[in-house]
Amino acid sequence: MAGDTLAQKIIARAAGLTHVAVGDDVTVRVDLLMAHDGSGPRRWRPRMEALGAPLWDPDKVVLVTDHYVPAEDQVAADILQETRDFARDYGVQKFFDMEGICHAILPEKGLLKPGMFVAGGDSHTTMGGAYACYAAGFGATDTTGIAITGETWTTVPETILVQLNGQLNFAVTAKDIMLRLCRELGMDNSFKVIEYTGSGVANMAMAERTVLSNMAAELGAETGLIGVDGVTIDALAATGVDTAGAEAWASDADAQYSKCFTLGASGLEPQIAAPHSPVNSDDIGHFIGTQVDQCYIGACVGAKLTDLHMAAAVLRGRQVAPGTRLVVAPSTAFTMQAALADGTLRILEDAGATFLPSGCGACAGFGGRALGDGDVCLSTTNRNFKGRMGHANSRVYLGSAYAAAAAAVTGEITDPRDFLDANRTAA
């Protein structure tokens, strides 16, 4: 018998079985349920009350406010209040109110442990896959069911292996890899898992790895897994997670994959995805000179401390072009603090950036932060569907934080390497 993929191992454990085969329908016990102000209590409570059901285990539930913070109007204020009331009434201790974006909060608070089955009320829950968690997004009825029973069903998925070989070039990032993969693999990999491996992953820092897992959602996958190695162990240890036995959470050498896709990291150029889909990606050279009104550095995927560092490397001693807006929403309050402490915020502020509070900010067009009619935005977020960031006639390009900062300086899409010194800046 062939070995098991990491996905099979996690699902088997969560299902209380020694082995599962691809295609098996199984019931799994969920180790962690996460939801935010948009997807959680406001959807759960009415249904739970109608059933007269309590939470199955308040200790296994994490609630975060990020989509509607801070309240822009009465409706948003009510949604936030419902979330707070629920956390109090149902005894949820792991409640993080206005501390940052849910997917960034989970690892920051040391809540992810390799081998966990994590259900999240948000499509980018996949981000936890970088910690070898089977972390998948679910809709509100599914999460309500889990909140009540602690269980859900899944069909054991095939795994597509993405092999990243070699080293990324200077100023090329995990974001560029994912935009490229959206074009190469398409967004229709539903009911499949993506697993990343190869020397390009082995040498990649944890923050960048989470980008691979986060944007597995754009590929349509269940989750985006990376097996545990030394980098994972160090990152977990830094947040106080017990790592005993964690190495076991990796695919067997003879595991079966439905498909293997190889990407040479060393040949990759910085990428830009044109409106209105991440699959419209190509080398940045094809987009040079495209005018932008706003550059946005935000979201779970694109406003980590490392992204702010990338932006600062471009913006140090430079100014945002007149008539162009640079909007920055650090992903968590902790990130904001760290960027303040190391001088990064100062560089961005001196360049003329406007800051939004930590949270989902302008990523999904919620609240009063939407793009206007005809606005063109270069964004570090993960998807650029028509109307996502606001007006149906706004146009969103996707790129790395280097690319967003460079466009902010010139008012048009610009190769960030024009502003960077390869000898001084580490990616």
Added chain:
Amino acid sequence: MRVKGRAWVFGDAINTDLLAPGYAMTLPPKELAQHCLEAVNPDFAREVRPGDVVVAGDNFGLGSSREQAAISLHTLGVGAVLARSFARIFYRNAINIGLPALSFDAVDEIADGAALDLDLAEGWLKRGGDTFALKPLPPHIRDLIAAGGLMAQLHEKMAKQRQAEGSDA
């Protein structure tokens, strides 16, 4: 389970921002549903009738986990969604609220406005004189749709549990 109505044909990659636009997400379900698919077909929400069938290409419902994408279609009375393939969260959401989502290879043969007649239990679709076979649903999904969705199923389960506990006492 029988569904009868007109076909509304859409292309590939109909995403959740099209089905339930972010800017309208705080509206009550009925009003939000009025914005469903407005960016691709401004007449759809106004003119769709109960029992009508949405027919689409690949990867229907990709994007966010927002259940309002499926709820909006359900609210407008859509009787079933047929697509060559579905995004997983949308698929689960649809089944969970009792909106039949069926993968169907011959979507190209269905013209916009065609009169359709589907029987989910027997697994066929009729259009005029033509009959197409529908793929059988896995048992746990058939049970979910038959129960009227996950909440209705849980309700049943819990009622049974309470009864059992009551009779023990």
